[in-house]
Amino acid sequence: MTPSDFIRPSIKSITPYSSARDEFKGKSDSMIFMDANESPFENGINRYPDPQQNKLKQVISNLKGIPAENIMLGNGSDEILDLLIRIFCEPNQDNVVILPPTYGMYEVLATLNAVEIKKINLLTTFQPDVNRILQQANDNNKILFLCSPNNPTGNNFEVSDIETLLQGFKGIVVIDEAYIDFSQQESWTKRLQEFPNLVVTQTLSKAYGMAGIRLGTCYASKEIISTLNKIKPPYNINQLTQHVAIENLKSEFETKNHIQTILKEKHHLTEELEQLNFVKKVFPSDANFILIKVDDANERYKQLLKNGIIIRNRSNQELCENCLRITIGTPEENQQLISVLKSL
Numbered sequence: 001m002t003p004s005d006f007i008r009p010s011i012k013s014i015t016p017y018s019s020a021r022d023e024f025k026g027k028s029d030s031m032i033f034m035d036a037n038e039s040p041f042e043n044g045i046n047r048y049p050d051p052q053q054n055k056l057k058q059v060i061s062n063l064k065g066i067p068a069e070n071i072m073l074g075n076g077s078d079e080i081l082d083l084l085i086r087i088f089c090e091p092n093q094d095n096v097v098i099l100p101p102t103y104g105m106y107e108v109l110a111t112l113n114a115v116e117i118k119k120i121n122l123l124t125t126f127q128p129d130v131n132r133i134l135q136q137a138n139d140n141n142k143i144l145f146l147c148s149p150n151n152p153t154g155n156n157f158e159v160s161d162i163e164t165l166l167q168g169f170k171g172i173v174v175i176d177e178a179y180i181d182f183s184q185q186e187s188w189t190k191r192l193q194e195f196p197n198l199v200v201t202q203t204l205s206k207a208y209g210m211a212g213i214r215l216g217t218c219y220a221s222k223e224i225i226s227t228l229n230k231i232k233p234p235y236n237i238n239q240l241t242q243h244v245a246i247e248n249l250k251s252e253f254e255t256k257n258h259i260q261t262i263l264k265e266k267h268h269l270t271e272e273l274e275q276l277n278f279v280k281k282v283f284p285s286d287a288n289f290i291l292i293k294v295d296d297a298n299e300r301y302k303q304l305l306k307n308g309i310i311i312r313n314r315s316n317q318e319l320c321e322n323c324l325r326i327t328i329g330t331p332e333e334n335q336q337l338i339s340v341l342k343s344l
């Protein structure tokens with residue numbers, strides 16, 4: 001079996017919508033465009049954006065050292081995750097495997113597509129239960145979602161565990177690397193050649209500081225990427241997003257600086273949190289947030305809220321009883337959090 005054998009037959013045979021900008025790609029400013037029913041009055045945004053985002057993809061390609069033909073862009077990585085489910089999972093028949101506690105959108109998107117969810121909880125170490133995942137596998141397991149570093153636990157999954165899953169899992173393995181830029185572990189994009197069933201997603205929403213423009217990236221085999229491009233909404237990345245992303249990705253220096261600050265602050269915040277008597281555990285984090293276990297999560301959450309600080313109460317998630325998730329802020333914000341916590 002190759003990944004293309006997993007593509008739903010109806011997707012394989014689909015004829016994609018051919019947009020005006022797909023059919024004629026000419027560039028010359030001297031040409032008259034009367035093909036797309038746009039307004040002819042120039043205001044900087046009156047034309048449809050490039051449906052294949054070639055310029056932006058080239059910037060990302062250079063930045064990541066990955067050929068453009070292995071890159072697909074989405075309206076946030078959430079859009080990419082949705083398209084992946086639609087490519088590989090037959091509604092009311094196939095299922096996706098998720099490893100709670102993890103990012104909530106996998107379940108929402110699968111349910112939205114009438115695709116069953118198979119949950120195999122992480123071990124108490126927050127590592128995947130590799131044996132159970134492989135022992136309980138069946139032919140309808142089309143996608144395994146691995147979030148590494150994992151949200152909300154913050155840890156990387158062991159490289160050897162992921163290798164075993166890439167080799168042993170019969171379907172597509174999606175590694176969600178939303179927090180990879182904060183991690184010491186190398187991105188799995190480096191190993192796409194080795195594993196044809198590997199799909200990696202990343203985002204500009206976290207380390208790159210561009211959550212507001214909604215841009216997610218997907219890296220996979222040429223075949224999977226061309227299928228994603230075939231079924232995505234034609235103009236899914238708007239012109240403003242393409243423009244702002246190209247401009248902001250020029251200043252990689254600033255992003256690296258911010259990452260260094262956040263890592264330093266995370267270290268500092270961890271030390272401070274460990275000294276508080278109502279904090280029972282500070283889980284190690286490879287991301288830009290920290291998960292802590294406290295005496296009474298609901299109560300502590302309310303106390304912080306009263307002091308104008310909003311964190312995430314994760315205590316209803318599997319293995320996360322009385323757990324709170326705190327995003328690392330600016331040094332000033334972190335200091336304020338610490339003084340409020342000390343005053344409780």
Ligand SMILES: *Cc1c(COP(=O)(O)O)cnc(C)c1O
Pocket residue numbers: 075076077078079103147151176178202203204205211214215216
């Ligand atoms: C934040 C987050 C995303 C969402 O990324 P967008 O590109 O903003 O849609 C995806 N996966 C995980 C694990 C996240 O925490």
